[in-house]
Amino acid sequence: MSIASDIKSITQPLSQLLPGASSSSGSGAAAGASSTGGATDPSTVSGAQQSLAGDQQMFLTLLTAQLKNQDPLSPMDTGQFTQQLVAMTGVQQQIQTNQLLQQLVSNQGGVGDPVGLIGKTVTATTNSGTLQNGSASWLYSTDGNAKDVTLQVTDSFGRVVSQTDAGQTAAGEHAFSWNGKNLLGQQLTDGGSYTLSVNAVDTAGTSVPSHTYQRGPVQSVEQNNGQTLVNVGGVDVPVSSITTVGAGA
Numbered sequence: 001m002s003i004a005s006d007i008k009s010i011t012q013p014l015s016q017l018l019p020g021a022s023s024s025s026g027s028g029a030a031a032g033a034s035s036t037g038g039a040t041d042p043s044t045v046s047g048a049q050q051s052l053a054g055d056q057q058m059f060l061t062l063l064t065a066q067l068k069n070q071d072p073l074s075p076m077d078t079g080q081f082t083q084q085l086v087a088m089t090g091v092q093q094q095i096q097t098n099q100l101l102q103q104l105v106s107n108q109g110g111v112g113d114p115v116g117l118i119g120k121t122v123t124a125t126t127n128s129g130t131l132q133n134g135s136a137s138w139l140y141s142t143d144g145n146a147k148d149v150t151l152q153v154t155d156s157f158g159r160v161v162s163q164t165d166a167g168q169t170a171a172g173e174h175a176f177s178w179n180g181k182n183l184l185g186q187q188l189t190d191g192g193s194y195t196l197s198v199n200a201v202d203t204a205g206t207s208v209p210s211h212t213y214q215r216g217p218v219q220s221v222e223q224n225n226g227q228t229l230v231n232v233g234g235v236d237v238p239v240s241s242i243t244t245v246g247a248g249a
Contacts, residue, residue: 056088114228114239117218121246122232127212129153130234131192134180137233138196139213141173146200146208153178154195161188169200173213193235213243 129136142149149169153162161182166174176196180188200208216233223229229236 059084059088114221114230117230117239117242117245118221119217121215121217122230122242123213123215123244124230124232124237124241125211125243126214126235126237126241127196128235128237129178129194129196129214131180131188131190131194132234133190134187135177136180136194137175137177139173139175139215140196140198141211141213142169142171142198142200143209143211144171144202145169146171147203148201149210150199151176152197152199154197156193161194 123139127138129138136153140151146169149166151162151164151166152160155161162178163183164176164178166176178194178196180190182188196212198210198212200210202208214232214235214237219231219234221228221230221239222236224236228239230239230242231237
């Protein structure tokens with residue numbers, strides 16, 4: 001039993017999954033990146049992964065069958081299937097390289113070089129705030145007029161430390177500042193991380209969509225577990241959460 005032709009038919013499409021896959025893994029990865037301008041369509045990467053997984057399984061199935069049925073007096077030449085296995089490994093490495101390139105581009109969030117944001121005033125979507133100098137501030141907005149708005153602040157353990165009834169609120173952006181005191185009137189220590197929740201309802205008692213933000217100058221940029229974060233008002237937020245960029249403060 002010989003399945004060399006079957007193995008070849010399986011692995012042949014793999015060399016075309018990514019540009020430059022038929023060359024060495026280093027040059028192939030570079031070719032793949034340059035042909036896409038440093039970014040890869042997520043659907044292309046996903047499709048390549050699925051195709052590769054199916055082809056690898058078929059290859060192993062055929063290889064196992066050939067090993068079981070080979071003539072013990074004339075064993076098969078292992079060179080060919082070893083080359084095909086190496087080719088598959090090379091394509092897999094190139095797909096992973098394109099994934100990393102895709103992640104890198106996504107982390108930049110379409111705002112260019114994150115380091116260039118330092119000192120500029122940005123608005124970022126987040127419900128987090130940091131207690132500094134005895135207070136923490138947020139911006140929030142409602143998509144429509146609200147008959148009643150309740151603002152609730154919770155600590156890092158999910159415990160409610162403050163609740164404020166903002167009453168009737170018009171649609172648009174509003175500022176909220178918490179004085180850092182808990183429900184017992186005790187001043188909390190600076191440095192804690194807190195979350196603002198907005199509950200808005202209209203005259204019919206229907207929930208009104210709301211959003212929370214931080215706005216201020218970017219103080220620093222850092223990489224954390226592959227994610228680019230910027231510090232705005234003492235809060236670290238993903239660069240992808242930035243909605244507007246303005247001039248320096």
